[in-house]
Amino acid sequence: MLKKILKWTGRTLLVITLLAIGYYTKAYITVGSRKSKVYAVKPIRLDIPTDSATVARGKRLVTTKGCNDCHGSDLGGRVLFEQKGVGRLVARNLTKGKGGLPQDFDTDDWVRAIRHGLQRDGTPLIYMPSAGFNKLSEADLKAVIAYCAQVPPVDRQNPPSEIGVGATILADLGELELFEAEKIDHNAALPMAIREGVTADFGKYVSQICTGCHKPDMKGTPGEGGTPDISSTGQSAGWTDEQFFQTLRTGKRPDGTELKAPMPWQMTAAFSDTEMRALRMYLKSI
Template identity: 70%
Template sequence: MLKKILKWTARTLLLIVLLALGYYTKAYISVQGRLKKTYAIKPLNLNITSDSATIALGKRLITTKGCTDCHGKDLGGQTFFEQKGMGRLVARNLTRGKGGIREGFTTEDWVKAIRNGVQHDGTPLIFMPSGDYNQLSDTDLRAIIAYCQQAPPVNRVHEPCDLGPGAIVLTDLGQLDLFQAEKIDHNLTPPLAVKEGVTVDFGKYVAQVCSHCHQPNMKGTTGDHATPDISSTGISSKWTDEQFFRTLRTGKRPDGTALKAPMPWQMTAAFSDTEMRALRTYLKSI
């Protein structure tokens, strides 16, 4: 009797292992296919000028658009996630130093990477949040590229991104969003410039950088890496304007609790008064 039970248990376990291997093979092949898929992007001729006003704007934007949160204050890049079984996420070195942007990286390559999340050869970048940057105005994009192209060289060589079995399974199950190029409408025409002011429209423009975490509708997410609802139905809409601004400038809520990572309050701390007020107006309008 006992022998029979053991035999059946062993058979069941073997079956589970085989099924798991079969599923993993399918997930692996599918994710590799998505990594190798190429996207045809219409080339855009952005004339980059490096006058002092453009460079000053670019310097501000690399903070307010969150670039420095991942690529570092000096743009030298960093490994911002590494876990056994899951893999490694590396924001690349964007400077001309050792380990930086490769020789011959054109303005068109910059545009494709930032706006489309796509590399020179057409394959997708991993985890680069281009969905938030796809509608950056030409003026802002130009300033960001101009600033990056003249940023002081940083010599820092990184290991490349690596997707472990955990990341492959989660990506296959749709629990992890690694390839923003898949979701972007590459045919949309971004605005040439945006009009700054305390308006819903400008607030919506500012809030684009919140969407990869709080969702495009700003209603947040539930589950493992939950983010709160920051629209008119969220708790933060009950705060006074002053409390809201102070929270995003200091990283501390009105009740004294800290905004935990990955909420990038160093990014929102750099927002101008107009950006803050416009953002608030927009969030309350949703």
Template identity: 30%
Template sequence: MTTTSSRRWLRRTVIGLALLIALAALALFAGDQLARHRMQRKVEVPVTAVAFRDDAAALERGRYLFASRGCVDCHGAQGNGRLFLDDGKGMRIAGPNISPGPGSAVAAYGPADWERTIRHGVTPQGRALMVMPSEDYNRLTDDDLASLVAYLRHLAPAEGGPAVVDLPLPVRALYGFGVIQDAAAKIDHTRPPEQPVADDISVAHGAYVANMCLGCHGPRLEGGKIPGGPPDWPPAARLSPGEGSVMARYADADTFARLFKTGLRPDGSAVQVMPFGSLREMNDTDVRALHLYLKSLAPSKPG
């Protein structure tokens, strides 16, 4: 290669790299602008407010749901908020204060506001909540929703602050382009609440419990990349039958229950990312019903 051709090749390479950098920067800028627009969009949802309850049975059921369905992981044991993700690279996410204390994000909530937020991932003003796993709570029965709200309204007042959602520019761009979706974009907002089923070790009750798994493991429980999670998070396991399903490791309910209590697989290795702070609070009936349901599933069809 002559000196002239080498220079020509180098110049073309530099120009090509500059164009790629410019295109990447343009894409990030466009994605960020789209993200800002998506965050401010209005989401209209049909709401039939579930009346407030204050009875002892509702408070006890609500306490159990708060402890075992992931609420503690984001909002803390006192409900006053918790920084639950800080990857050291610009991604910081904290749940807001949902206790009745100073700085509460729900101080003015009425029954309809609680339903919008919990079941639909939408604020009382109609904005989509960036980080709220409402796809897991969208199928709560009316009784369970009322019980959870009853417990939250009767928490001891604790001081806290608003939600923190700091996302690096590439993550915001992915959200803007729809690669990452908020819960409000994934929910069928016309779906009616689940009807109550007997609280026993049955496939029907297990199917109800499994609703809490949808946000990470997907609507068909096939696992894969956790939406919105940091790049270094491992993919969610496949729970449904098929190649790679982890349920082959859990032939019996006792082995499955030990996973929930210890966070360890049968071989002693630790499962990463799963919210075992909440999962270990699940009662035996829920865990065994969930195992029965997962074992009852038929292999899903491709696509």
């Protein structure tokens, strides 16, 4: 009797193992083909100004759009996440130093990466949040590139990003968005310039970089490790304007609790008064 049970347990385990291997093989192949898909995108042609006012504007945008958070304040790049069995996410060195961009990385390459989430060869970048940058105005995009293209070289050899077993499964299940290129409308026109002011329109523009985590409707994602609802139905809608600004400037909520990673409050701390007020107006309107 015992022998029989052991035999059946063994067979069941074997079947489960084979199923798991079968599933993983399928996930590995699917994710691999998503990663090597070539997007035929024609980047818009831009002439990049080099005047100091544009470069200064770009420097500010690189902070307020979050580039510094991931790529570092010197843009030399850094490892964002690394765990054995899961994978490694690395924001690249965006300077022309050792371990950085190729010397001939040109304006088209910048546009392809920032607006489309693609590398030079047309395959998707991993985890670069380009969906939030796709609708940057032409003026803002130019300023970002003007600044990035002239930063002092940083010699830093970062390891490459790697999609491990865990990340492959999560990506296959749709629990982890690795390739923003997949959700971008690559033919969308970009606005020339945005009128800055305390308007819901400008607030919506500012909020584009929040959509990757808080979702386009700003209702967030429920559950463990999710993001809160920051629209008119979220708890933050009940804060006073001052409390809301204070939270995004200091990383501390009105009740004293801290905004935990990955909420990039160092980015929102750099928002101007106009950006904060417009953002607040927009979030309360939806």
